[in-house]
Amino acid sequence: NAGVTQTPKFQVLKTGQSMTLQCAQDMNHNSMYWYRQDPGMGLRLIYYSASEGTTDKGEVPNGYNVSRLNKREFSLRLESAAPSQTSVYFCASSVWVGSNNEQFFGPGTRLTVL
């Protein structure tokens, strides 16, 4: 099993450009998450999808949109990139059964917005 995969690994954008970060998991997990991690900081939740067909805002949703394409895939879109969105983006998934919500993380996408 590949676990959680993310593409691309690295991306450089110019201000105003758009892009979509892809995430897929092969563990049959119900819930998926997008985080950003800025230098020296913990993870901040951008959006999450508790189950297929639902998405909700996290702590820092402005400037982002998401799509839960199916149970496996959850994409994050930047419509008009800004330098403040320079960060490392992590996708995660979890089984949502009671309070057993251990999360499994992808390797991350390093995004630089010039």
Add this chain to the structure above:
Amino acid sequence: SQQGEEDPQALSIQEGENATMNCSYKTSINNLQWYRQNSGRGLVHLILIRSNEREKHSGRLRVTLDTSKKSSSLLITASRAADTASYFCATAPLMDSSYKLIFGSGTRLLVRP
């Protein structure tokens, strides 16, 4: 805003020594989890402790939880150079039925050979 805050922010120890990291949080929780992040990699789950548990062990890891003080500690015994990483606590707030996690800012651990 960050729910969990780790202390210290950075820790440097000699191989073989024990490492202790602390986490404080603000609201009541379902559970608290610890994760490790090696440089440039994604987070890896280490251990989960539920709100009705006080202590849990996993190999060289020992986690304690004091819900009255809203704090937790992670002890790594007999540390190795390979333990060098950042360690994050994450809490699942009690009033949040979605069970999403809120991460702290992390402790950077350096284990010197």
